[in-house]
Amino acid sequence: xxxxxxxxxxxxxxxxxxxxxxxxxxxxxxxxxxxxxxxxxxxxxxxxxxxxxxxxxxxxxxxxxxxxxxxxxxxxxxxxxxxxxxxxxxxxxxxxxxxxxxxxxxxxxxxxxxxxxxxxxxxxxxxxxxxxxxxxxxxxxxxxxxxxxxxxxxxxxxxxxxxxxxxxxxxxxxxxxxxxxxxxxxxxxxxxxxxxxxxxxxxxxxxxxxxxxxxxxxxxxxxxxxxxxxxxxxxxxxxxxxxxxxxxxxxxxxxxxxx
Numbered sequence: 732x733x734x735x736x737x738x739x740x741x742x743x744x745x746x747x748x749x750x751x752x753x754x755x756x757x758x759x760x761x762x763x764x765x766x767x768x769x770x771x772x773x774x775x776x777x778x779x780x781x782x783x784x785x786x787x788x789x790x791x792x793x794x795x796x797x798x799x800x801x802x803x804x805x806x807x808x809x810x811x812x813x814x815x816x817x818x819x820x821x822x823x824x825x826x827x828x829x830x831x832x833x834x835x836x837x838x839x840x841x842x843x844x845x846x847x848x849x850x851x852x853x854x855x856x857x858x859x860x861x862x863x864x865x866x867x868x869x870x871x872x873x874x875x876x877x878x879x880x881x882x883x884x885x886x887x888x889x890x891x892x893x894x895x896x897x898x899x900x901x902x903x904x905x906x907x908x909x910x911x912x913x914x915x916x917x918x919x920x921x922x923x924x925x926x927x928x929x930x931x932x933x934x935x936x937x938x939x940x941x942x943x944x945x946x947x948x949x950x951x952x953x954x955x956x957x958x959x960x961x962x963x964x965x966x967x968x969x970x971x972x973x974x975x976x977x978x979x980x981x982x983x984x985x986x987x988x989x990x
Contacts, residue, residue, distance in 0.1 A: 733766045733990040737930035739949070741939030742774040742784055744962025745983055749887030752791045753961050755984035759938075760793060762987035768936075770799060771928050775914045775944055777803045777852040777878035777894055778827040780834075799927070803879040803894075803914025804828050806923045807850065808835035810913050811876070815848050821868040823861055823897060824852030824878070843867035851901045851909065852878040853894040862900055869905040879914035881944065885963055916947035925952070938983055940964055942974045950974060959983055 740746065746756050763770050772784055772795065779802050785795035804827075811820060812835045819838045822829055829839050832850075840846065846868040854861070869875055882895035902908050914920050925932060932953040939945020940962020949956035958964060958976040961983070969979065978989060 733768065734934060735766070735768050735936045735955070735990065736934040737769040737771065737928040738763050738936045738938060738986075739771050739773050739924050739928070739954070740983070741941070741945045741962075742772050743776060744885045744940035745938060745945075745959050746772070747787070748885055748961070751887065752788075753982065755982060757791070757793065757984075759983035759986040762990060766990045768990075769928055769930065771924055772800045773802075773915065773920070773924055774800075775803045775879040775881050775894075776884075777807070777914065778825045779804060780831050781805055801920075801923055801927065803920070804831045804852075806920055807852075807876070807878045807913040808832050808837060809923065810919055811835070811837055811848065811850070815874065818847035819845055820848045820850050821846030821864070822850050822852070823857065823865050823901065824850060824854050828852055828878070846873055849873055849875045849901075850878065851876070851894065851898045853884070854897060857897050857900075862904060865901045866904040869901070869907065875901075875905070875907065875909045877909040877912045879944070880912050880916075881941070883963065885940075890963070915944040916951060918951065921948055921952040924948075936986075936989065938980070938986060942969070942972050942976070946976045947974050949976075955989075957986065957989060 781797040781800040843864045849868045877898045880895045881893040883890040884893040935954040937949030937954050938957045946956045956976040957978040959980050
C-alpha cells in the first residue's frame with residue numbers, strides 16, 4: 732500500500748513534449764491509477780484551459796477529466812475574479828488567455844489608462860508598443876501579476892521564450908517586480924491544487940521537469956517531489972541548483988519505483 736494519496740503532475744516535459752507523448756509515460760499514469768492515487772495535471776501553460784489537455788491526450792488512449800486539470804491561465808482567472816471582482820485587467824498576453832479571462836467574467840482592456848490590474852504572460856506578438864503600454868499601465872500602485880515564471884517553453888525541436896522573459900522586460904521598464912506569480916510555484920497555485928485534490932500535502936507527490944516551478948511548488952508546500960529528466964533540467968543544472976528534489980527519475984514511466 733502506497734504512502735501517497737494524490738499526485739500533481741506537470742504536463743509539458745513530463746507527459747508530452749511539443750505534440751508528442753513522451754515514451755512509456757502511460758506506464759506511469761497507469762501505475763498511479765492502479766495504486767489508487769488521485770492525479771491532478773497542472774501545466775504552467777498560460778494559453779490553455781482545462782479542456783485542452785483532455786483533448787490532447789485522448790488520441791493516446793489517456794482519459795482526462797477537465798476537473799482534474801489546472802493551468803496557470805485557469806488559476807490566474809480564478810484568482811483575479813475572486814480577489815479583484817469588477818476590476819479591469821490590462822493584459823500583456825495571448826488571445827487565448829484573454830478568452831479564458833473573459834469566460835471568468837473578467838473585463839480586459841488594451842487601454843493602459845483604464846487598467847485596475849496588470850497581468851503579464853506569454854505572448855508571441857509581444858512588441859515595443861505592448862511594452863510601452865505596460866509601462867504606462869504600471870504607473871502608480873496598480874496591482875501587477877504574472878501568470879507564470881517560465882523563461883522558456885519546451886517544443887519539439889528545442890525551446891522558445893516564455894512568460895518569464897516578457898515579465899523581465901515589464902519589470903525592467905516599470906522598475907518593479909510582480910506583486911505575485913499566480914501559477915507554479917506560488918502558494919496560490921499550491922492552494923488551488925490542494926483544494927482540487929482534497930489531500931494532505933504530506934501525502935502528495937509532485938512530479939515535473941522544472942526545479943524552479945514544479946519542485947519548488949512541492950518543496951514549499953511540504954509535498955514529496957520527483958524531478959524527471961525528460962524536460963528542461965539536465966544533470967549539470969541539477970547539481971548546481973539551490974532547489975533540490977526528493978527523487979530523480981529518468982521518466983514519469985518510472986514513478987512506480989516511488990510507490
